[in-house]
Amino acid sequence: MGKVFISLVVVFIVIGGALVYRATQSTSSLVLSPSEVLEKGSSRDLKRIRVGGRVVDPIQYQTEPQMILSFSVKNPAGGEGVVPVVYRGLKPDMFAAGRDVLIDGDYLGGTIQAAKLQTQCPSKYEPVVPGAAPAEGDKPTMAMN
Amino acid sequence: MSFGIIASLILSLFAVWFVLSPLFEPPMPNFAASPSDGPLGPLLDAKERALRAIKDLEMDFSMGKLSQEDFDQSRRTLASEVAAILADIERHGGEG
Amino acid sequence: MVEFGQFSLCIAWLLALAVVIGGGVVGSGARTTPARLESLRRGTILVALTLGTSLIALGYLFVTNDYTVQYVWQYSNRDMPWIYKITAIWGGMDGSMLLWCFLVAAFSACVALRSRVYPRAIVAWLFSFLSSSTLFFTTITLFLTNPFRYLKSPVVMPDGNGLNPLLQNEYMAIHPPMLYLGFTGLAVPYAFCMAALASGQMSNDWIRLTRRWTLIGWTFLTAGIVLGGHWAYLELGWGGFWAWDPVENASFLPWLSATAFLHSVMVQERKGMLKVWNIFLIVLTYALTVFGTFLTRSGIVQSVHAFASTDIGWTFLVYLSTIIIVALGLSIYRRTELKPERAIESFFSREAVFLLNNLVLLSICFAVLWGVMFPVFSEAVTGVKQTVGIPFFNAVNVPLFLALIFLMGVGPSIAWKRSSLPQLLRSFAVPFVSAFVVAVALVFAGVVEFYPVLAYSLSFFGLMTILGEVQRGLSAQKGITHAGTWSPANLTTLWRRQRVKYGAHVIHFGVLIMTVAITASMAHKIEREFTLAPGERFSVGRFSLELNEFHEEQLANYEAIQAHVTLRALTSETPLEVLVPEMRFYRKNKETTTEVALRMGQREDVYLVLAGVDETGTKASMKVFVNPFQVWLWYGAIIMVVGGIIVAIPVPRGAKVRDSVSDKVAQSV
Numbered sequence: 021m022g023k024v025f026i027s028l029v030v031v032f033i034v035i036g037g038a039l040v041y042r043a044t045q046s047t048s049s050l051v052l053s054p055s056e057v058l059e060k061g062s063s064r065d066l067k068r069i070r071v072g073g074r075v076v077d078p079i080q081y082q083t084e085p086q087m088i089l090s091f092s093v094k095n096p097a098g099g100e101g102v103v104p105v106v107y108r109g110l111k112p113d114m115f116a117a118g119r120d121v122l123i124d125g126d127y128l129g130g131t132i133q134a135a136k137l138q139t140q141c142p143s144k145y146e147p148v149v150p151g152a153a154p155a156e157g158d159k160p161t162m163a164m165n
Numbered sequence: 166m167s168f169g170i171i172a173s174l175i176l177s178l179f180a181v182w183f184v185l186s187p188l189f190e191p192p193m194p195n196f197a198a199s200p201s202d203g204p205l206g207p208l209l210d211a212k213e214r215a216l217r218a219i220k221d222l223e224m225d226f227s228m229g230k231l232s233q234e235d236f237d238q239s240r241r242t243l244a245s246e247v248a249a250i251l252a253d254i255e256r257h258g259g260e261g
Numbered sequence: 262m263v264e265f266g267q268f269s270l271c272i273a274w275l276l277a278l279a280v281v282i283g284g285g286v287v288g289s290g291a292r293t294t295p296a297r298l299e300s301l302r303r304g305t306i307l308v309a310l311t312l313g314t315s316l317i318a319l320g321y322l323f324v325t326n327d328y329t330v331q332y333v334w335q336y337s338n339r340d341m342p343w344i345y346k347i348t349a350i351w352g353g354m355d356g357s358m359l360l361w362c363f364l365v366a367a368f369s370a371c372v373a374l375r376s377r378v379y380p381r382a383i384v385a386w387l388f389s390f391l392s393s394s395t396l397f398f399t400t401i402t403l404f405l406t407n408p409f410r411y412l413k414s415p416v417v418m419p420d421g422n423g424l425n426p427l428l429q430n431e432y433m434a435i436h437p438p439m440l441y442l443g444f445t446g447l448a449v450p451y452a453f454c455m456a457a458l459a460s461g462q463m464s465n466d467w468i469r470l471t472r473r474w475t476l477i478g479w480t481f482l483t484a485g486i487v488l489g490g491h492w493a494y495l496e497l498g499w500g501g502f503w504a505w506d507p508v509e510n511a512s513f514l515p516w517l518s519a520t521a522f523l524h525s526v527m528v529q530e531r532k533g534m535l536k537v538w539n540i541f542l543i544v545l546t547y548a549l550t551v552f553g554t555f556l557t558r559s560g561i562v563q564s565v566h567a568f569a570s571t572d573i574g575w576t577f578l579v580y581l582s583t584i585i586i587v588a589l590g591l592s593i594y595r596r597t598e599l600k601p602e603r604a605i606e607s608f609f610s611r612e613a614v615f616l617l618n619n620l621v622l623l624s625i626c627f628a629v630l631w632g633v634m635f636p637v638f639s640e641a642v643t644g645v646k647q648t649v650g651i652p653f654f655n656a657v658n659v660p661l662f663l664a665l666i667f668l669m670g671v672g673p674s675i676a677w678k679r680s681s682l683p684q685l686l687r688s689f690a691v692p693f694v695s696a697f698v699v700a701v702a703l704v705f706a707g708v709v710e711f712y713p714v715l716a717y718s719l720s721f722f723g724l725m726t727i728l729g730e731v732q733r734g735l736s737a738q739k740g741i742t743h744a745g746t747w748s749p750a751n752l753t754t755l756w757r758r759q760r761v762k763y764g765a766h767v768i769h770f771g772v773l774i775m776t777v778a779i780t781a782s783m784a785h786k787i788e789r790e791f792t793l794a795p796g797e798r799f800s801v802g803r804f805s806l807e808l809n810e811f812h813e814e815q816l817a818n819y820e821a822i823q824a825h826v827t828l829r830a831l832t833s834e835t836p837l838e839v840l841v842p843e844m845r846f847y848r849k850n851k852e853t854t855t856e857v858a859l860r861m862g863q864r865e866d867v868y869l870v871l872a873g874v875d876e877t878g879t880k881a882s883m884k885v886f887v888n889p890f891q892v893w894l895w896y897g898a899i900i901m902v903v904g905g906i907i908v909a910i911p912v913p914r915g916a917k918v919r920d921s922v923s924d925k926v927a928q929s930v
Contacts, residue, residue: 024605028616036624036661040631043656044649051636051646070648083873083882084792110790110872110884113498113854114427124650136650169264176265176314180272180307184279187299210465211602217531218677225676227737228730230688232681239678 049124054093054103057127066127072140076102077117087111089137096120103127107134114139205257212250219243263330266318267409270359273311273366274403277396280304284389288459293385301388302373308395309370312363319350319359319408328421331412332356338421340817341429348433349424354558355408357437361554362398364438364445369395372449372474380466386456394448397580405573426819426847426854432492436485440512443482444550447515449474450522451547454540458591461598468530471543472523473909479519480905486512487898498855498870500788500886502894505654510633511553514626518546521622524615524672531677532612533602537592538619540599544588549626551581556633607679614672621665628657655783663715666776669769670723673730673762692725708784716780720773727766727773734759764907771900778894787887790872794880802887804867805829809839811874811881819845821856824871824881828860842871842883866891 049068052060057071073093080090089111092102105123115121115137125134222243226236280301287297319332323346328334336349336356351357369391376384402408412418453471457463489509490502503509522542528535555577592599605612631638632649639647674688700718708714734755735747756763791799793808800806809825823843827836840858847854860867868886875882 024608024613025616028613028620032617032620032624036620036627039624039657039660040628043628043653044631044635047653047656048635048639048647048649051648070650081873084875084880087790087872087882087884110498110870111853114852116852119852169262169268172265173268176269176311177272180276180311183307184276184300184304187296187303206462206464211533213465214531214533221531221677224737228733229737230674230676230680230684230733232684235676235679235681235684 053095053099055095055099055101057103057132058101061127061130065129069125069127069132071103071105071123071125071132072096073103073121073123075115075117075119075121079115079117081111089115091117093121093123093132103132104130105132105134105137107137109137112137112139205254208250208254208257212247212254215243215247215250219247262318262321262325262327263409263411266315266322267407269311269315269318270399270403270407270409273308273315273362274396274399276304276308276311277366277392277399280308280392281389281396284385284387284392288383288385288389288456293381298376298381298384301385302376305366305373305388305392306370308392309363309366312359312366312395312399316350316359316363319356320347323347323349326421328418329411330408331410332408334412334418334421336422336424338423341424344431344434345424345429348428351437351441352424352428352433355402355406355410357441358398358402358406359408360438361441361445362395362402364441365391365398365448366395368445368449368478369452372452379470380462380464382462383453383456383460383467386459387452390452390455390459391449394445394452401573401576405576426845426852427496430492430496432488432496436488436492439481439488440485443478443480443485443512444515444553446478446481447475447519447546447550449478450543454543455588455591458540458588458595461595463536463598465530468526472526472530473911475519475522475526475543475546476905476909479516479523480902480909482512482516482519483898483905484902486516487895491895494891495857495859498857500786500868500870500884500888501782505629505632505651507633508557510629511556514553514629514633515546515549517622517626517629518542518549521619521626522546524622525619528612528615534604534612535616536599536601540588540592542619544584548581548584551577551584555581609675609680609682609685611672611675611677614668614675618665618668618672621661621668625658625661625665628661629654632657659712662776663712663719666716666719666723666773669772670719670726673766673769674726688729689726692722692729695725696722710784713780713784716776720776720780723769723773727770730766731755731763734763760910761908764904767904767907768901769904771897771902771904774893774897774900776897778890778892778897781890782888782894785889788884790882790884792880792882799885800831801885802865802867803831804837804887805831806840806869806883806885808881811878812841819847821845822871822874824874824883826858826869826883828867840867840869842869844871844873861892863892865889 049070050066051070051072052066054071054073057066057069060066071093074096076092076094078091080088082088087109089107089109090105092104094102105125107123107125112121120140122136122138122140123132123134124136125132127133219240222231222236222239225231231239283297283304284301287293287301322330322333323337324343326333326337326339332353332355336352337346341349349356351360369388372391373388376387379387450471453467453474457467457471486509489512493504494500494502519542522539525535525542526539529539555574558573558577605616607613632653636646636648639645670692671689675685696718699721700714703714703717708717731752732747735751738751738755738758787802789799789801793799793806795808795810798805798807805828807827807829809827812823812825814821814823821843823841826840826842828838828840829836838860840860842858843856845854845856846852855870855872858869858871866886866888868888870884870886872882872884874880
């Protein structure tokens with residue numbers, strides 16, 4: 021191994037490591053389920069969180085004077101409690117009750133203020149197979165003849 | 166139903182014949198022996214690499230990326246390298 | 262047809278197993294007779310044929326609406342046009358795994374068809390390792406995600422469940438197969454690499470072949486990634502093309518390491534060094550393609566478009582560890598053959614720049630991997646699950662990418678072995694000064710943010726170095742009248758003599774164009790939400806938008822509302838175009854989707870989304886994006902792919918080395 025090779029590799033490990041470390045520190049957010057949000061956020065606000073949850077009614081969508089989408093989420097796997105969410109922006113495609121969504125934002129005063137909202141799709145579109153045990157009551161079920 | 170089974174049978178018989186037939190019917194079309202397969206392989210490769218380096222050097226020089234003295238010095242070392250490799254090949258009885 | 266498909270799959274599995282074992286036996290034995298090699302070769306080809314018939318059988322089941330098969334029932338229905346029934350083959354996990362198997366096998370078969378001219382010592386091992394890839398994916402398809410399973414239902418279903426509306430799109434026909442071609446294509450250089458290690462033969466022929474096959478996979482992968490971005494841009498309605506989603510990252514990771522390899526292999530080809538490094542890069546690339554499949558199919562990280570969580574994740578982990586252990590073991594076993602023949606002499610040499618380029622690419626690769634796996638790491642280490650998003654990826658990757666663009670300009674213009682400083686200054690004076698002028702001009706024009714200015718001027722720097730290279734190439738041509746002039750005849754000669762080199766410049770040129778487009782779309786994008794009644798206008802950028810009317814439509818499975826919006830330049834009353842964004846309500850699952858209205862232009866795209874119509878049906882809420890230079894992103898990608906094809910075209914055997922210069926050199930020494 022030449023000196024040039026070694027010194028370049030070392031320099032890069034340091035630079036790359038520093039960049040990654042700094043960016044991680046300043047941008048990482050907590051991943052929580054809706055029930056964990058309720059539990060941890062009962063006494064304080066939570067900044068920079070990502071919540072994966074299943075959308076439940078009621079869904080309200082107003083477009084004037086500003087686009088505001090408000091709805092609630094609960095744990096996809098079942099569990100207690102629903103958390104209200106407010107998202108100022110365009111309703112994403114395929115957004116509907118029963119869909120799983122990813123929300124990035126802050127939990128302030130009992131509501132998730134979403135900065136970013138994504139519906140989990142399109143590949144995650146696995147229909148319920150007849151004969152298989154229904155996982156959740158509110159999943160769209162197929163008619164059985 | 167039966168179509169599927171018949172087709173599957175035909176397919177498997179064909180597979181067995183297609184794969185095993187070369188083993189029982191010489192002569193076979195040969196796989197080309199590349200020069201680098203033989204005992205001289207590494208030397209021939211080294212010779213090719215050194216010639217390639219000289220070519221690159223001349224190209225870089227003609228495109229103005231090298232000074233005259235850098236070019237002269239590098240060319241001398243590379244030329245002696247080629248000479249050494251050629252001598253090696255000679256010793257091992259091959260023709261370069 | 263179900264039996265036939267299933268049976269073909271079984272035969273393919275058995276054959277692949279036989280070739281893996283047979284290849285190993287023949288390769289490690291002393292007697293590699295042509296007959297044995299031919300038998301292995303035929304086996305490899307036949308695996309592809311049988312997987313092909315299996316795939317055709319699945320397609321037949323889809324086209325004939327055979328809802329006794331669970332997979333067909335899940336992903337199609339009678340109303341779908343036939344083309345979407347075909348694309349539904351890879352609409353879900355089971356079928357996409359079968360397609361994957363077929364493509365790996367098809368690539369292996371292509372190698373096998375050409376294998377008669379390959380170095381004989383490695384051919385047996387080559388077949389063995391190629392088929393080991395096929396064997397792994399076929400094992401999963403056959404035993405874990407078999408698409409030929411019958412539907413567990415007491416009665417035959419009258420109609421299928423249907424394909425996700427978002428996947429009923431022409432890009433579904435081309436994007437996944439292209440991406441899979443990229444992924445599976447990279448199994449070939451892996452097999453070459455392992456075969457070389459197993460046989461101990463790492464000749465110059467081997468380098469050329471490995472590089473060619475990497476380039477083929479790389480070109481497909483580039484096309485597949487960009488097509489995915491294009492699809493997201495047109496279909497998903499958020500105005501962007503890349504979101505650093507785990508699935509996107511999964512395709513990007515092997516692209517980065519493959520790109521690194523394509524550069525560092527040139528150093529090995531000339532200097533006989535970086536051998537271990539190159540093996541590491543190839544194995545890493547292949548491992549990352551497997552890892553990508555694992556990522557999207559295991560549900561280990563949350564993603565917008567991950568497949569449903571399945572329990573096949575562990576098989577991928579086992580396979581990944583096997584790949585790494587085997588590669589590591591063989592590298593240690595062959596450590597004497599892998600010793601570098603010399604060292605890098607100077608920081609100012611093309612070798613050093615290529616190494617730097619490799620390190621930057623790997624840093625990006627590592628940062629992206631870190632970002633993807635951070636939720637898993639953080640939970641394992643601290644017990645608290647954390648994640649990173651787009652800001653993280655931008656913060657880390659923007660500076661690294663700009664460093665890469667800089668090196669891309671420097672690399673081709675610096676000499677091999679060593680350059681002296683005065684020489685470097687002379688080569689780079691013009692590009693450097695002109696890039697600086699561009700930067701100053703941009704600041705005066707009002708672009709003051711640091712990164713955009715840097716990105717534009719570095720792109721210009723890169724462009725100038727490419728032009729400088731062509732200019733110097735023209736001047737250096739011997740035996741040509743009017744050397745140094747940009748006449749078509751001179752350019753053609755230059756092109757013919759050094760196609761690979763100038764093909765690489767074409768790829769780099771495409772990268773520069775994409776850099777400008779990406780910078781523009783990141784820095785100068787306009788995004789506005791507004792509500793209009795018919796007759797009202799809204800201004801955005803240099804355009805105005807006027808709502809004319811609504812239009813409603815009832816279709817078989819959805820109803821649609823369209824807004825007709827006239828687009829004008831602010832300075833003129835002449836309509837440029839009537840944009841028709843659309844909202845669709847799918848009755849079956851009460852979902853809405855939006856269809857974007859897009860006006861592509863050289864200067865900017867106008868991208869209009871209909872967000873909603875109020876209850877009285879008189880006002881429309883819309884979101885508009887003005888994306889500057891967006892179209893150049895796609896042009897740049899096309900240029901890159903064209904460059905990839907140019908470089909990948911085979912050179913007539915031996916022609917390259919035996920041309921004039923080295924012959925003369927050989928005689929003179």
